[in-house]
Amino acid sequence: MIAVDRGLEMLYELNIVPNHVVGDFDSVSIPILQFFQKNPKIVFHKYNPEKDYTDTDIALKLAIELNSSTITIMGALGKRMDHALANIHILKEALEIGIPCEILDSYNRIYLVKENTQLVKDKTYGKYISFLPLTTTVEGITLKGFQYPLNNASLSVGLSLGVSNEIVEDMATIELKEGILIVIESRD
Numbered sequence: 179m180i181a182v183d184r185g186l187e188m189l190y191e192l193n194i195v196p197n198h199v200v201g202d203f204d205s206v207s208i209p210i211l212q213f214f215q216k217n218p219k220i221v222f223h224k225y226n227p228e229k230d231y232t233d234t235d236i237a238l239k240l241a242i243e244l245n246s247s248t249i250t251i252m253g254a255l256g257k258r259m260d261h262a263l264a265n266i267h268i269l270k271e272a273l274e275i276g277i278p279c280e281i282l283d284s285y286n287r288i289y290l291v292k293e294n295t296q297l298v299k300d301k302t303y304g305k306y307i308s309f310l311p312l313t314t315t316v317e318g319i320t321l322k323g324f325q326y327p328l329n330n331a332s333l334s335v336g337l338s339l340g341v342s343n344e345i346v347e348d349m350a351t352i353e354l355k356e357g358i359l360i361v362i363e364s365r366d
Contacts, residue, residue: 182237185253186210196220198244200237202227232261235268238279242272249279255286266360270312273358287363295352295361297323299345304365309333309340311357318355323347333359 181189183201190210200223203211214220225236234254241249249272254265265281266288272279273290280289287303290312297307309319311333321328325344333340340359352359 180237180240181214182233182253186214188253190214198223198237198240200240201225201233202229232264232268234261234265238268238271242275242277246277249277251279251281252283254281255283267312270358285365289361291352291354291359291361292357294354297345297350297352299323299348299350302345303363305344306362306364307343307345308360308362308364309343309352310360310362311335311340312360313357316354316357316359318353319359320353321350322353323350333357 179194179196180198180200181196182199183203184205186196186199186206187210189196190213195214195217197219198221199214202225204227215222223236223240225233229236231239234251238249238251251265255262269279269281269288269290273292278289280287282288282303285304307324309316309321315332315334317332319328319331319333321343323345325346331339352361
């Protein structure tokens, strides 16, 4: 488990001890930071606030370096839209090397898809499933088992065609020929 800066506060409340902590520590309260710093089993990775990557991006890179088989990022959507969008974009790094990676919060499960994928209706995170292009366009999209199927369609940045679909069969498939899709499983 890798904690990122202010994420330490949530772990403190839940009485969870991380293995690693990364960040510039500009948003975590000093008493909580000091509490965790007393634990010799935790590895701290401190960065200058003026850096090229966000703390979450650094944590993702560390998870990859530690040979994680899957990565779940929590607390990544918050109040700052710039950070939320950046956090969705950094999922691409894990996708490109074949590590399943997702962002999870109370209402959404977000991940990227660049190849054919099957979804089981009873295992999706919520009722609604949206598809947005991460790349400028995503070509050859075919959706089967959805309320709004597509057949060899294209999605381009700036269009809302893929928002708020639903699985209507036990199993649904996403097929695509080129590009990367952002998949968002949502619940109200």
